[in-house]
Structure formats: C-alpha cells, structure tokens
Amino acid sequence: MASTGSSDGAADGRPILQFSAKNVDASKCPFTNPTVSFALRRSGCLHLAGPSGAGKTTLSNYIAGILPPKKGKKMLRNTLGIEITECAWDERIPGGERAGMLFQQTTLIDSLTVAGNVCVALEHCPAAKNGKEAMAEQQNRATIKRLLETVGLDYLRDGPKRPSELSGGMARRASLALQLAQHKHVIVLDEPFAGLDYATAVGVARELEKLRREKGTALLLISHEPDIVDIVMGKATSLNRVQSNGSNGDKTTLTAASGSTVTLTRRDSTDSDAKASSKLRHPSVFGKDPHQRLLVKVLDYFLYSLPLILLTFLAAGLAISMLSSDILRRVDVTDTVLSVVQREVKPIIQMFTGEEEANPMYTMMINMKVRNMLNTTIPPAKATLYAMGMAKLFVLEIGPLITSLLLSGRIGGSYSGEVATMQATAQNKLLLTLGISPVVWTFGPSLLASWMASPLLTMAGTVLALEIGAHVGPQYGIGDIEGYRKEVWEAVFVPLRLRGVVSWSENEGWEHGGQTLMESVYSYLDLRCTFSDTYLDAFVEIATHPVCFHLIKSLVFMTIIMGVAEVAARRKADLTPRGVPKVITTSVVGGSLLVIFADWGFSQLLLKRH
Numbered sequence: 001m002a003s004t005g006s007s008d009g010a011a012d013g014r015p016i017l018q019f020s021a022k023n024v025d026a027s028k029c030p031f032t033n034p035t036v037s038f039a040l041r042r043s044g045c046l047h048l049a050g051p052s053g054a055g056k057t058t059l060s061n062y063i064a065g066i067l068p069p070k071k072g073k074k075m076l077r078n079t080l081g082i083e084i085t086e087c088a089w090d091e092r093i094p095g096g097e098r099a100g101m102l103f104q105q106t107t108l109i110d111s112l113t114v115a116g117n118v119c120v121a122l123e124h125c126p127a128a129k130n131g132k133e134a135m136a137e138q139q140n141r142a143t144i145k146r147l148l149e150t151v152g153l154d155y156l157r158d159g160p161k162r163p164s165e166l167s168g169g170m171a172r173r174a175s176l177a178l179q180l181a182q183h184k185h186v187i188v189l190d191e192p193f194a195g196l197d198y199a200t201a202v203g204v205a206r207e208l209e210k211l212r213r214e215k216g217t218a219l220l221l222i223s224h225e226p227d228i229v230d231i232v233m234g235k236a237t238s239l240n241r242v243q244s245n246g247s248n249g250d251k252t253t254l255t256a257a258s259g260s261t262v263t264l265t266r267r268d269s270t271d272s273d274a275k276a277s278s279k280l281r282h283p284s285v286f287g288k289d290p291h292q293r294l295l296v297k298v299l300d301y302f303l304y305s306l307p308l309i310l311l312t313f314l315a316a317g318l319a320i321s322m323l324s325s326d327i328l329r330r331v332d333v334t335d336t337v338l339s340v341v342q343r344e345v346k347p348i349i350q351m352f353t354g355e356e357e358a359n360p361m362y363t364m365m366i367n368m369k370v371r372n373m374l375n376t377t378i379p380p381a382k383a384t385l386y387a388m389g390m391a392k393l394f395v396l397e398i399g400p401l402i403t404s405l406l407l408s409g410r411i412g413g414s415y416s417g418e419v420a421t422m423q424a425t426a427q428n429k430l431l432l433t434l435g436i437s438p439v440v441w442t443f444g445p446s447l448l449a450s451w452m453a454s455p456l457l458t459m460a461g462t463v464l465a466l467e468i469g470a471h472v473g474p475q476y477g478i479g480d481i482e483g484y485r486k487e488v489w490e491a492v493f494v495p496l497r498l499r500g501v502v503s504w505s506e507n508e509g510w511e512h513g514g515q516t517l518m519e520s521v522y523s524y525l526d527l528r529c530t531f532s533d534t535y536l537d538a539f540v541e542i543a544t545h546p547v548c549f550h551l552i553k554s555l556v557f558m559t560i561i562m563g564v565a566e567v568a569a570r571r572k573a574d575l576t577p578r579g580v581p582k583v584i585t586t587s588v589v590g591g592s593l594l595v596i597f598a599d600w601g602f603s604q605l606l607l608k609r610h
Contacts (some may be wrong), residue, residue, distance in 0.1 A: 025081025382481025
C-alpha cells in the first residue's frame with residue numbers, strides 16, 4: 001500500500017508526482033491555459049476541473065500510463081498541441097506501483113465475480129511480480145475480504161456477484177478495490193460520480209476520503225460535482241487556487257499542491273484564428289439513412305470476404321482438379337477391353353472360318369483396330385468427364401456450400417456480434433424510444449447486403465476454381481484449355497426444356513409462322529416442360545438449372561445464416577457484454593449446421609430432375 005514501505009515517496013514531504021504541460025499550438029490544444037502544472041503528495045487530492053472537452057481525460061491518461069511515455073508525448077504534441085514538459089515520479093516508487101485509474105465507464109472483467117476481479121488484481125500486483133511469494137489461499141481470501149470492506153462492500157454478500165449484477169455505486173467501489181489491490185500510490189478518478197444518485201455518490205466520496213486519509217493514497221480527481229469533491233478532500237481541507245503570471249503578464253500557470261484545484265479552460269472554435277476556423281467542417285451524419293447503411297454493409301461483406309473466398313476456392317480448385325486429373329490419367333481400360341475382345345471375338349472368327357484355332361493375323365488386326373478406336377475415343381471422353389465433373393461439382397454442389405460455411409463465420413458472426421453489442425449496451429432500447437424498429441435499422445440493410453454479396457462471392461470463387469481446372473487438366477494429359485472451357489460452358493448453360501423456350505427457339509423470336517400474335521405469345525408463355533404436363537416438373541426444371549440452382553442455394557443459405565444470427569443476438573433482452581461471445585458462437589455454429597442440412601435438401605431436389 002502507499003502508506004507502507006520505503007517506497008512511500010512522501011514521508012519526507014517530497015511529491016510523488018511533479019507534472020507540467022504546455023500549450024504549444026493554440027489552434028489544436030483543447031485548453032487555453034498557457035501552462036498547467038501541479039504536484040501530488042501523499043494523502044493529497046488534486047481536483048482537475050474544467051468543462052467537458054478541455055483535455056482533462058487526455059492529461060490523466062498520460063499520467064496513468066495509458067498513453068505510452070514516448071509515443072504518447074509525440075502524439076499529444078502533433079495531434080493536440082500539448083507538450084509534456086515534466087512528468088517526474090519519485091524514483092523510489094516502482095513503475096508498476098505509481099498510478100491506477102478508474103475510468104468514466106466502470107470497467108470490470110465481466111466473466112469474473114467481484115471477488116475474482118480483486119483476486120486477479122491482487123495476484124498481478126507489481127509487488128507480486130517483484131519476487132514476493134504468492135499468498136496462501138486463506139491469506140488471499142482474507143486480503144480480498146479486507147479490500148472489499150475497505151471500499152464499503154461485503155465479502156460474502158457482494159463478492160460472489162457478477163459485474164452485471166452490481167449497481168452503479170457498487171461497481172465503482174469494486175473498481176476502486178482493484179486499484180487498492182495493485183498498491184497504487186496515485187489513483188486517477190475520471191468522473192467517478194457520473195451516473196450515480198446523490199446519496200450513492202456521497203457514499204463513494206466518503207470511501208475515497210477515508211482511503212486518502214487512512215491509506216495515504218493520493219487522488220487525481222476529475223469531476224463536475226464540486227460538492228462531492230469537497231467531501232473527497234475532507235471538510236477541513238481548504239481549496240487553494242494558485243495563479244502565477246507569466247513573463248508577458250497575460251499568460252497564467254496553474255499549480256497545485258495537496259488539496260488543490262486546477263481548472264482548465266476549454267478552447268472554443270471562436271478562439272481560433274481565421275485560418276484554423278476555415279478548416280472546420282460540418283460533422284458527418286452519414287449512416288442515418290437505410291441506403292447509406294446498405295452501402296457500408298455491401299462494401300464490408302464483399303470486399304473483406306473476397307480474399308478469403310478466393311484463397312479457399314484456389315486451394316479447393318487445385319486439390320480437386322489435381323486429384324481428378326491424376327485419377328483419370330491412371331485409368332486405362334485398353335487391356336481390359338482387349339481381353340474382352342479376345343474372349344468374345346475369337347469364337348466368332350472360328351465359327352466363320354471353320355478353323356479350330358483362329359488365325360493370329362486376324363486377332364492381331366482386330367486388336368490394332370480396337371486399340372486405335374480406344375486411343376481415339378477415350379482421351380476425349382476423359383476430357384469431357386473431367387470438365388463436366390468440375391462444372392457440376394462446383395456449380396451445383398460445393399461452390400455455394402463452401403462460400404456459405406465461410407460466410408457463416410465472416411458475415412453471420414460479424415452481424416450477430418454487432419447486434420449483440422447493441423443489445424448489451426442498450427442501443428436497441430434507445431432505438432425503440434426514438435420510434436425506430438431495431439430490426440429495420442440493422443437487419444434490413446444487412447440482409448439485403450448479404451443477398452448482394454453472397455452470390456457474387458460464390459460466383460467469383462466458382463469461376464476461379466473452374467479456371468484452375470482448365471490449366472491443371474492439360475498438365476496431366478487430360479484435354480486442352482479451349483476444349484475444357486467449351487465443355488464447362490455447355491454443362492453450366494444447358495437449355496431449359498420448357499415449351500415456351502423451345503417454341504421461341506424454333507420460331508426464332510417473334511416470328512410466329514402462320515400463328516396469330518396472341519397464339520404465339522401464349523405459346524411462348526407456356527412454362528410446362530416438354531416431357532411433362534405438371535407444373536411441379538416445370539418448377540424442378542427451372543430450380544435445378546445449374547445457373548438458377550447456384551443462385552438459389554446462395555440466397556437461401558445466406559438467409560438461413562442471417563436469420564440465425566438475428567435470432568441468436570436478440571434472444572436475450574437483458575444481454576450483458578459477457579454474453580456477446582456466446583451469441584457469436586451460437587450464431588456461427590447454428591447457422592453452419594442449418595446450412596449443411598439445407599444442402600442435403602437441395603441434393604434431394606436435384607435428384608428429382610428428369
């Protein structure tokens with residue numbers, strides 16, 4: 001603790017921290033003060049006051065070490081026009097024991113209980129890392145109990161609770177206990193009373209005052225509640241505002257000792273010079289309209305998914321084409337066919353010639369003819385089989401399936417995580433209070449975007465895999481590139497066997513060959529199959545056409561994925577951040593399983609095609 005050990009840093013009156021920052025660019029710096037400097041001593045409390053946006057949190061983040069010393073200093077100077085001229089800590093205080101921070105949003109590990117949070121902070125405190133032996137479990141529990149009681153929490157009643165079960169005041173107290181467990185000499189408090197009712201805020205303030213007075217911890221307090229700040233400083237503590245004029249007489253340097261207030265003055269846009277003012281732009285409201293959200297989603301779903309899809313289909317296309325080509329190359333039916341010819345043709349020759357033994361010359365000639373015939377017909381047959389197999393496999397079966405399984409994680413997981421986060425942070429409730437349907441706000445644009453992206457991604461991946469096959473097959477002696485492409489085109493773009501389509505083709509468009517125009521139109525609109533009078537067969541014919549089948553599967557699979565993600569994300573109205581990963585997992589796994597089941601259904605539909 002700050003009150004014990006040689007690293008007390010204040011037993012001799014020396015400050016724990018000496019800090020100074022200078023305004024070096026008035027057009028960027030959030031405060032107008034030329035210089036802000038103060039010192040923090042043991043048991044001291046510095047109130048960093050000023051309007052919102054004046055840079056209080058920025059300075060406190062640097063002091064707390066959230067901004068890296070070197071990179072943070074450079075970033076503050078280049079971005080905000082703030083130069084950190086001094087941030088000197090007492091050298092006797094180890095770096096890990098210098099400063100802790102309570103954030104504006106109460107921050108606890110959501111998957112742990114209150115006691116578990118304190119235990120993690122205790123086990124990872126700098127003192128433990130500096131070589132001290134780990135405490136026994138009994139001693140560890142006693143320390144956790146003492147820390148919780150120090151901040152006004154009950155070990156047995158409040159320790160087992162999850163962060164989501166705590167009230168605002170209890171959560172702030174628990175966060176404070178984590179900083180005490182870390183043996184911090186300075187605790188930065190960024191709006192610790194925001195969102196608390198007055199009684200709760202007073203209770204937290206009294207705990208902070210007690211901590212400062214009894215434990216010797218120094219506090220750097222950011223708050224807009226001056227009455228509550230007085231309680232933290234103690235009734236006997238007088239607030240001293242120290243002002244020293246600069247050399248020019250119109251610049252002020254604010255300094256603070258223990259129990260003081262430093263006020264930052266916010267820079268308004270009217271304070272900037274004309275050049276800086278000319279650079280100001282109206283704030284963007286992009287995203288408020290559905291078509292804007294749709295555009296963002298389409299770009300997100302398509303562009304970020306495209307490399308994943310292309311690389312996956314590249315690997316799949318190479319693997320399947322190489323395996324298929326190698327199998328077809330190894331298949332040789334010549335000897336089998338010749339043995340059959342020998343066995344079946346030889347008796348016929350004997351019957352016609354009347355000889356007991358067939359003339360070897362006849363047999364040799366027949367074998368040559370059969371071999372030439374096989375050498376002429378088998379290679380083209382293998383090339384056709386290879387091209388048709390690749391086309392049917394990727395267009396009808398694994399193309400849409402692979403894409404959908406990948407997008408179940410990429411798009412389904414992304415969407416469910418987005419909606420679950422909105423659910424856990426009450427954004428969906430806000431939309432309801434504004435008279436906006438959360439489903440319309442998020443699900444509508446996202447579903448339309450997924451319908452646009454999924455077929456395009458499936459098509460891109462399928463074309464790549466088929467093109468890979470065009471170059472792999474010839475390397476194994478299976479066909480040629482142009483022949484392969486022709487076979488694939490004919491396998492994919494097969495003519496529809498519908499009476500209207502056939503009638504249109506035979507009459508070459510609107511030429512009706514003796515029929516009236518209306519009779520021709522009616523014949524063209526006849527959607528029955530050429531081989532059946534039932535419209536069910538016509539539906540199967542259209543739905544299982546390779547191009548339609550490819551498109552329908554992509555859309556249905558994507559609808560399943562998005563539907564599962566929507567249900568999983570909105571299922572619990574009181575969802576907490578801890579439940580968001582589970583929602584994403586449920587969405588991805590559930591969507592993938594239903595897609596696989598739906599793919600089986602499509603396979604059954606394909607079997608019904610005549």
